[in-house]
Every structure is written in structure tokens, then in C-alpha cells.
Amino acid sequence: MKIPLGRAALLTAAVIASATVATRLSAHGDVVPQAVDTSALPDIEGGNDAWVASNPYRGNAKAIEIGQSAYGQNCARCHGLDAMSGGIAPDLRYLELGDSGDEWFLERFRHGSSHDGKVYMPPFGDVLGQKAGWAIRSWLETKHTDE
Template sequence: MSLLIKNSGLMAATAVAALVSGLVLAHGDVTPQAVETKGLTPLGDDWLEENPYKPEHPEHEAAVKVGASAYNQNCARCHGLEAISGGIAPDLRELESGIEGDDWFIYRVREGAVRDGRVYMPRMADYMDQEAVWAIRTWLETVSHGY
């Protein structure tokens, strides 16, 4: 009887391990996706230090729409839907507004995040142009107000 109990425990542990590994594999491909920035004027090759799409910018609304789509395609799987983190990655609603937040945001997007040799966030700027990146920041500003 004790052999049966030991085998049952081993089978349960194996089942849990298989489930967990399946969930990890189910996380899917996290390679950043291309972003359509139609409606946004090209910003050039040199990265800006500050988000150009302030509310008074004529392309602000277009940037918000592009940013929402780009965030959902590239950021939500780690940072959460509507930027509400589930604990995997920082809650982006807590970013500072203005140039201080822009500075941190653009640094992290351009440099990514690596700890102990593991990539926690790819260098998103390697996959997206600055119009897409700043559009994401613009959208984040709309969901962070009132948080």
C-alpha cells in the first residue's frame, strides 16, 4: 500500500511539473511584432529624448491609437492588459509623467532588461521605430492618469 501512495505522489508531482512546463511554453513567442505607424510623421533616425506626441501635438490622437495597438501586440503579454501588471513585469501605469518618465521609458525600450544573463525584456527599439515607441508611451500616459 505505501508503494502505491509513493507512486501516486510521484505521479502527481510529474503531472504538476508537466502542467507548469506546459504553461511556460504556452507563454508563446515574445518576439516583438511590427507596428503600423500610418498617420504619424516620421521622426527621423536620431532618437528624441522627449515624447513628441503631447496632447497639443496635431498627431496626438493618432499616436494614442497606434500606441494602444502596439502595446497590445508587444507589451501586454508581460506588462498586462491595459498596462495593469499581473506581477511579471513593472506596472507601466506607475511611470512618471513628463521628461523624467520619458527618460526612463526610452532608456528601457532601447536597452531592454537583462539580469544574470537572462533577457527579461528585449531591446524593443531593435524591432520598432521611434514613432511606434513614442506612440506606446503616449497611450500609456492616457491610462496612467487617474490611476
């Protein structure tokens, strides 16, 4: 089939334009950590630098609301929407409840995870801060399942 020259030029231009647009898009959106407004949460004893060992916001409705938003902006791209992993990263619905789960969460959130020089999860502790971390943890506990 022969395409008339005018149409061929138009088709070529459309393909080039599509390729140009496609190169500007990224599969997971902006991967720069997104700031979390935690101003509505009570301060944590010791401030944002002295990390506490257990979640001070457990069951706090406002923290859960903030945590849900923060998770969607910063965690869902790897851990899955609504904390339901598709296999890229751990499914956080299975994270233990209470202080034992807090310990694992805190370690990963603050320091990330890397093996053999490969970063599997970047550290978020210094970037998002303690209040945001515990808000995310508060929301994750509402998604917990043993199934």
C-alpha cells in the same frame, strides 16, 4: 472498471491527439515582436535613427490609438492588459508623466533590461523603431495612475 478495447483505443488516440495539439500551443502566443504601422504618424525630426529625448506625440490622438494596438501586440504579455501588471513586469501605469518618465521609458524600450546575464526585457528600439516607441508611450500616459 474495465474499458472495452475499442473505447480504450479511442481514448488513447484522443489523449495522444490532445498532447500533440498542446505541444504546438504556447502560453503567451507568438513572442516574436509584431510590426507596428506608424505610417499615419508625422515623421520625427532626425528620422528614426536619431532618437529624441522627449515624446513628440504626447497627446496625439492617432499616436495614442496606434500605441494602444502596439502595446497589446508587444507589451501586454508581460506588462499586463490595459497596462495593469500582474506582477511579472513593472506596472507601467505608475511610470512618471512628462520628460522624466520619457527618459526611463526610452532607456528600457531601446535597450531592454538584463541583470546577471538574464534578460528581463528584450530591447525593442531597433525592432519596432522610434515612432512605435513614442506611440506606445503616448498611450501609456493615458493609463497613468498615482494610486
